[in-house]
Amino acid sequence: MPKDKVQKPRRPRAETPKGFRDYFGAEVLAREAMLDRITEVYRLHGFDPLESSAVETVEALGKFLPDVDRPNEGVFAWQDEDETWLALRYDLTAPLARVYAQHRLNLPTPYRRYAVGPVWRNEKPGPGRFRQFYQCDADTVGSASPAADAEMAAMTADVLEAVGIPRGDYIVRINSRRVLNGVMEAAGIYSEADPDAHAHVRGIVLRAVDKLDRLGREGVRALLGEGRRDESGDFTRGAELPEEAAEIVLAFTDARREDTAATLARLRELVGPSATGRAGIDELEAIAGLLDAQGYGTERIVLDPSVVRGLGYYTGAVCEAELTFEILDEKGRPRQFGSVAGGGRYDDLVRRFTGETVPATGVSIGVDRLLAALAAKGRSATALAGPVIVTVMDRHRLPDYQAMATELRRAGIRAELFLGGGNMARQLKYADRRAAPVAVIEGGNERERGVVQLKDLALGARLAADIDTHDEWKSQPAQVEVPRARLVEEVRAMLARGGR
């Protein structure tokens, strides 16, 4: 390159990486408030907090995401200087299995923990699909009891109501991977004697069934057979099941009947003599019985064999919570909001580390999806009241203005000194932008007389931009002159009169 073409280093782009985003003010507070409500339910149920690191070794996380075609199978990974592969956690369950295996001698059994935090998926970014999102999980490690599974489904329903989803606007569906294995045994692709055989085909079947919502019955049928070409022309290879076997799997997804007993009976037909399938059905029956005894009717929690969950680590009961109301999508078309939580039993995840089976079950709330749902229903609005703004008329008197802000704060009133540049109009515009309830103004005249002006911005919520002279603001009805010595009391009174 000729030397005169050498450019100055170009500026970095001020952009979040693709698929990431920022959360401002009220969005952050709304999430905090939601997490408080969710964790309160978990705590009430006896779960203790755990925070593991965001970074795990790739080998500890394992490969359980359905994103088999993505770079690093869907995780963000890099090599540490000692050559160990590290990755950002893709969920809170795989790290829990690592934590339990590592610290099991110092933990109670069962170990009941909740966890809150971001997880990262190396997915293809798209509208409304982010590569960092919050989960809030509860898990019971060390219990094989169906009561542990029932508790997860029940807590999911309780959590949804606690965050403001009314009964009737959600449904928790439960099912069992063991029953699915029983069905696959009937279809000839699972054998308890050699559980590793056909594992690859079963993975394809699982991911196909998990897409039932999106692809419909015929799309799933194609993926169970030769494969499916999507609208973009991409071809996904199928499980290549014989037609009869595919029919058994499809019948399983269709097995929901008018009540729990009828669904269980239909499942028994489908799994036939499979011991795995029968054991799974017995578990589902026990779970359904426990939920019924606690008064969770089928309008809240229902047995539904079409739910399988995409993650590879589940071994028993699975559950998924869906919001049933319609929202409008980006193109203004009504659609069901869809899944906001899910979980299940993963009895083999700790065994990966220790060689000993440790039964475990849990649920994960998709916090950001749930926030989006509440926003779509116009039910989020957690606003942080703006601060009282102490304006600056005379730059040489900063210490005096600062003293006012300090006095207000010592009285517990959110207050700040205006630190920008510009005239009073600009300061009042700033106060408006901050949704400030009150502005405090003190010029030389006020100073001499020992008073300050308090501008009630909540009351006078009109544009302040065209008010340019001192005399003009005095004529505003929403402004009062008070003794400087009574600053705190008068501001407090103005806030109490309504304010923002």
Next chain:
Amino acid sequence: MPKDKVQKPRRPRAETPKGFRDYFGAEVLAREAMLDRITEVYRLHGFDPLESSAVETVEALGKFLPDVDRPNEGVFAWQDEDETWLALRYDLTAPLARVYAQHRLNLPTPYRRYAVGPVWRNEKPGPGRFRQFYQCDADTVGSASPAADAEMAAMTADVLEAVGIPRGDYIVRINSRRVLNGVMEAAGIYSEADPDAHAHVRGIVLRAVDKLDRLGREGVRALLGEGRRDESGDFTRGAELPEEAAEIVLAFTDARREDTAATLARLRELVGPSATGRAGIDELEAIAGLLDAQGYGTERIVLDPSVVRGLGYYTGAVCEAELTFEILDEKGRPRQFGSVAGGGRYDDLVRRFTGETVPATGVSIGVDRLLAALAAKGRSATALAGPVIVTVMDRHRLPDYQAMATELRRAGIRAELFLGGGNMARQLKYADRRAAPVAVIEGGNERERGVVQLKDLALGARLAADIDTHDEWKSQPAQVEVPRARLVEEVRAMLARGGR
């Protein structure tokens, strides 16, 4: 490799990656409580929350860490599928500059935000040094006023007192990078006319001065000259300053005098005719005046030229908070606890993106260090009271036991059904391990008579392991029989009587 040597895939290791750790129960709650207290101070001062993503592009983060010799200069980085280099944020300031540049048209000016979250540094792990830790920052973007810098120092002092560090146990030191530049101008390695010249040498000087605490005056002198060989034999190349220039820099770090006026006078001597240096001193004087007017005496916030901060992006005032009490290190030797917070003015960080200078200043609280400090002083202890444990005498009556736990929870009492295996002794041992205040016991006999046993575990805080038969627990004084219908009231009464 001969085929019979092929091994089964080895188990993954159940270990956090090197330099990472897990936080359990009370540790998580203690951090939450501390973050609540810190953010309350920030909110009171008018700062709004912001949560940016943990992942940024490497170019957006820039290279400002002092770890020039570490892989990727101290960050965890990897390449995205579109070849963009991504990294975990190493602090919350660089991402703020990106956020402000990206969203500035929709943000108020000044933009005052606080942020909470983990940051990651690709440092060499060592005892007590972790590669993921929490920061809690407040920043004002868009204000050049010394009042903004003064506010950061004042808030730092307020935050430390709010989290439980008494006055006298901390000191906030302030200084100015502009004054340091003035000193370097006097030493011949800075010129306002060509600020990029000697940048590399100034970086070495900066990092050397930042190590004053650790290396002492002679260590810094070596790094200002030829270089320094450490105890391990590693040689760090120095700035190769002429002796006279090194003396000026060392005199700067020594410039603190008995009071602020004397320190300022000494600094004026050192910077001589440097306009940059004089402007920096004027700013320090203004900041010190504003702090004095607010009543922050020099026992809380002091002007101290030995503080420079290691990060490369500071351009003006800097501050650092240190805890002044002694703790015992891992080897039992007394040492000062050291720095727990710091910050400063970084007027050029937004300009990297936009080309326009945007003045900005902020402070970052090292949350995990501060938690460690409180723990070292025996002042952390945020305990989550254990749950009431409903034990399981008869596995066939799970729904009845579950109903008890549900009743307790509906009354707001933290309660869980025992979901593990084992006899009553094991269940009581579990209850003990969970620090449960009460265990609820109902056998067939109780069931017939419509009563339950409540075991006051807080009262009888002795080992439950040797209690094996039903009759034995009946004889315990810390156990009462109550009507099943009065379960909630009686548990509540027992909890009120003391409990854990």
